[in-house]
Amino acid sequence: MKKSRGFTLVELLGILGIIATILVFVTPSIIGMLKRDEEKEYNRFLKDLYLATESYVELNSDSYPDLKTAGGTITITMKELMDNGYVKSSTLNPRTEQVITELDTITITRQSDGSYKYQYTAG
Numbered sequence: 001m002k003k004s005r006g007f008t009l010v011e012l013l014g015i016l017g018i019i020a021t022i023l024v025f026v027t028p029s030i031i032g033m034l035k036r037d038e039e040k041e042y043n044r045f046l047k048d049l050y051l052a053t054e055s056y057v058e059l060n061s062d063s064y065p066d067l068k069t070a071g072g073t074i075t076i077t078m079k080e081l082m083d084n085g086y087v088k089s090s091t092l093n094p095r096t097e098q099v100i101t102e103l104d105t106i107t108i109t110r111q112s113d114g115s116y117k118y119q120y121t122a123g
């Protein structure tokens with residue numbers, strides 16, 4: 001009798017079947033985790049922009065009397081924030097992987113409860 005070395009074809013097919021089954025169950029979880037990470041990164045990006053805008057508006061509140069009343073709305077351009085050092089011109093939008101432009105805007109609306117609503121719009 002010969003001693004066989006290695007795996008038989010049936011054993012290899014069995015191992016490939018097990019690996020394929022594991023991949024079928026794990027792949028959706030990995031994809032979902034990556035999408036959640038991308039969404040978290042984009043939300044951090046927006047939060048940073050909104051905080052920079054809030055700081056800018058607070059220090060220049062006299063220039064924006066519309067925000068003193070409920071329903072008041074103003075629009076701030078990225079150019080204003082970049083020129084005054086609140087945002088770097090090399091900031092990347094993680095959703096588009098593009099550098100933000102001077103044409104991008106943030107619209108601020110004062111709510112009836114005194115809070116502010118921010119809306120980012122890419123150029």
